[in-house]
Amino acid sequence: MSDDFVLETRQLVKEFRGFVAVDHVDLKVRRGHIHALIGPNGAGKTTVFNLLTKFLTPTRGQIHFNGADITYAKPAEIARRGIVRSFQISAVFPHLTALENVRVALQRSLGTSFHFWRSGRSLEVLNARAEALLADVGLSDYRDTVTVEMPYGRKRALEIATTLALEPELMLLDEPTQGMGHEDVDKVAELIKRVSAGRTILMVEHNLSVVSKLADRITVLARGAVLAEGDYATVSQDPKVREAYMGKSDDAAGGH
């Protein structure tokens, strides 16, 4: 049964000088799902992401990916195994163009990344693939735009294109729609739905209408611990969740 789950954490704990940010979390992400991780600010969602991608070392507990124990793997190795994350704060290479951003992700596959004597032109063989990825996320017009000059929503789309370049088996998205206007939110949500084909996505998301539309399964985190888990209907009916996450509001889909 266990290989139905791409990712599994067992009793995962992270303490910061005695403060428990992640508290015995058992998380199981089913292959092919879009799994949402939600919870109030400071619940520990980003910390869980950092643990999963080894940017932080767990205090206790284990992490299994495709059945292998990756609790003590190194962050770059995690990426090579097929887990690629995005960041809560936009993670682009600001002074590279959109095309170059995607190419950075693609070029590792060439095996020339240490070749300091080789001309940069040798990377041009990747252009077609990079352009296709940009087109995928609707960024063809930004091909040669330096990333700092792109609108915020487009940067997030570029991040997704860069992540997709690695063809990750498991994509971790930390608040992909944060700080976006309505239109952009819809675009990105649609994009996530589209790219979820053939892979698994674990995403942190505050926008509950996005969650309700996309997520196959939802885990609610509060004060570092799992408060509830299930599909949207189950979770949104849960009185504990309504209290902790939605406050006094009765409007479950109201969001943030």
Next chain:
Amino acid sequence: MYQKALYTALLLLGLVAPYAIYPVFLMKVLCFALFACAFNLLLGFAGLLSFGHAAFFGLAGYVCGHVLKVWGLPTELGLIVGTLAAGALGLAVGALAIRRQGIYFAMITLALSQMVYFFFLQAPFTGGENGLQGVPRGHFLGVVDLRSDLALYYVVLAVFVAGFWLVQRTVDSPFGQVLKAIRENEPRAISLGYEVDRYKLVAFVLSASLAGLAGALKSVVLQLASLGDAHWHMSGEVVLMTLLGGMGTILGPVVGAATVVTLQNYLASSPIGSYVPAPVVLGVIFVLCVLAFRRGIVGELAALVRKNLNLG
């Protein structure tokens, strides 16, 4: 396009310069320019501030001097062995320092280079305070007699151009692209699967090797390897040259080195120098540079040109 024309003009200038300007002075400028280019590769393109680069510059000077004077080997071998020695030291220092970030990285490189300095001070082969004197210039490839300043100048120019080219190539290469990505957003580079420490280490070793080549070259030019080249003052000077010229620009370090060496020469020979010591003048320039024109000479000029192009 412009770039190619500019480089061609500069190369031509370099070829005729010794007929107008004292060649030994020019060679000194070229040595320091190469040193600053090597340093800029690390600071400007990998975002690593080393405060110990004098160790590589100084070590290669001693090694090259020793190879030429004591072992009596040909000049080019002296340069090569000096460069390799600096690269090896770079590997050791880099391996220890690279895991640290920012100011801690700078402090570790400083501390290690101080250890190297005290080793040179005590070691018998360096000649202590007097330095390793009377390094023979020898013959280049066994034919060109380098006792002639003019002949040596062209060898130095050729080595400089090769080093400069290598730095630019590295910046432009697939490796350089990863370095830029690391400098721009390290966590993102890691999350894309890059072992960033290894890339930084390679950049560090390259930079140390080229700094060594510059130091070895200088010991041939001045026929002297001295303790001053390994002193932390020298580490500071190369920081100054790079910032003054414009860090992260290709030509900045060359301009910065030329400015600093010219200034030092001027202060050493003019009466002003006896009232105001050179380090004070350099210190003032450094402060002005940091406060008023952060991009450095070349950086500010490039910004001006870009502005005018946008307006026009």
